[in-house]
Amino acid sequence: xxxxxxxxxxxxxxxxxxxxxxxxxxxxxxxxxxxxxxxxx
Amino acid sequence: xxxxxxxxxxxxxxxxxxxxxxxxxxxxxxxxxxxxxxxxxxxxxxxxxxxxxxxxxxxxxxxxxxxxxxxxxxxxxxxxxxxxxxxxxxxxxxxxxxxxxxxxxxxxxxxxxxxxxxxxxxxxxxxxxxxxxxxxxxxxxxxxxxxxxxxxxxxxxxxxxxxxxxxxxxxxxxxxxxxxxxxxxxxxxxxxxxxxxxxxxxxxxxxxxxxxxxxxxxxxxxxxxxxxxxxxxxxxxxxxxxxxxxxxxxxxxxxxxxxxxxxxxxxxxxxxxxxxxxxxxxxxxxxxxxxxxxxxxxxxxx
Numbered sequence: 001x002x003x004x005x006x007x008x009x010x011x012x013x014x015x016x017x018x019x020x021x022x023x024x025x026x027x028x029x030x031x032x033x034x035x036x037x038x039x040x041x
Numbered sequence: 042x043x044x045x046x047x048x049x050x051x052x053x054x055x056x057x058x059x060x061x062x063x064x065x066x067x068x069x070x071x072x073x074x075x076x077x078x079x080x081x082x083x084x085x086x087x088x089x090x091x092x093x094x095x096x097x098x099x100x101x102x103x104x105x106x107x108x109x110x111x112x113x114x115x116x117x118x119x120x121x122x123x124x125x126x127x128x129x130x131x132x133x134x135x136x137x138x139x140x141x142x143x144x145x146x147x148x149x150x151x152x153x154x155x156x157x158x159x160x161x162x163x164x165x166x167x168x169x170x171x172x173x174x175x176x177x178x179x180x181x182x183x184x185x186x187x188x189x190x191x192x193x194x195x196x197x198x199x200x201x202x203x204x205x206x207x208x209x210x211x212x213x214x215x216x217x218x219x220x221x222x223x224x225x226x227x228x229x230x231x232x233x234x235x236x237x238x239x240x241x242x243x244x245x246x247x248x249x250x251x252x253x254x255x256x257x258x259x260x261x262x263x264x265x266x267x268x269x270x271x272x273x274x275x276x277x278x279x280x281x282x283x284x285x286x287x288x289x290x291x292x293x294x295x296x297x298x299x300x301x302x303x304x305x306x307x308x309x310x311x312x313x314x315x316x317x318x319x320x321x322x323x324x325x326x327x328x329x330x331x332x333x334x335x336x337x338x339x340x341x342x343x
Binding site for chain 2: 001004010011013014017023026028030033039
């Protein structure tokens with residue numbers, strides 16, 4: 001896996017609650033709220 | 042002297058294997074007394090239902106139930122169980138790693154280090170054993186090879202701004218899906234928020250969760266995504282449906298751990314430990330449709 005060009009900082013981002021809240025708000029400003037519901041099966 | 046050291050090493054090695062085997066057998070006996078295992082799995086659930094059946098065949102007498110759903114829905118259900126002090130979930134597997142960090146800080150998780158702990162990359166485990174990655178997923182691009190010409194196959198995030206994809210792109214909602222948010226966040230960090238203005242000008246579509254993303258591309262409703270999850274696309278590919286994935290050599294491909302933990306008040310803790318130890322064995326890890334967090338299991342997605 002590490003032979004690919006990857007970025008592996010996911011946990012650091014996700015535990016940064018203020019940044020996550022800010023990013024969610026900012027991206028929702030582009031996409032709007034969830035309208036097209038999906039599933040897992 | 043060297044011969045004596047070699048002999049000692051062999052004896053130690055045999056001893057370590059024997060202890061490990063005995064532990065699994067002991068765990069199995071205790072798990073059998075508990076009779077069942079309750080797993081909550083975030084995201085597509087079919088894969089874990091298969092693993093559950095394999096586990097039941099390997100360890101008769103321990104039945105496995107798998108509840109599937111979106112990680113950011115199932116985590117709220119577990120929060121409620123914890124609040125009510127009625128934990129019915131033994132083992133959770135989610136993409137929302139922040140939940141495990143929070144549950145650890147609240148003392149809700151049992152520390153357990155599956156074998157071989159030292160083979161797991163430090164970036165994919167909690168040092169105390171509160172949580173551990175059971176797989177590592179990547180977020181390459183995906184497209185429909187029947188509908189996208191070879192010269193239009195996306196190689197970087199900028200390619201998704203091309204007119205050929207207008208109205209025919211799809212992704213999960215970044216504000217709803219944390220892996221997708223991580224994906225888009227990498228792009229805006231590199232290309233600036235201006236990228237989002239241009240991307241939205243190409244009239245992309247959004248759906249909740251990645252199963253909808255890959256099915257939409259396979260059906261031809263949409264042509265491409267910068268936001269697939271490798272194993273979700275590979276499930277579609279292995280089912281014979283039209284889909285291809287691309288690992289960009291220009292933009293870094295986000296990877297993230299599929300994280301698991303056992304709850305401190307789990308009703309079937311030994312069954313959960315047995316399952317986690319079994320799942321981390323090379324025989325299972327080498328058959329994942331994504332990467333193993335074990336450094337000694339080299340299988341690549343294909």
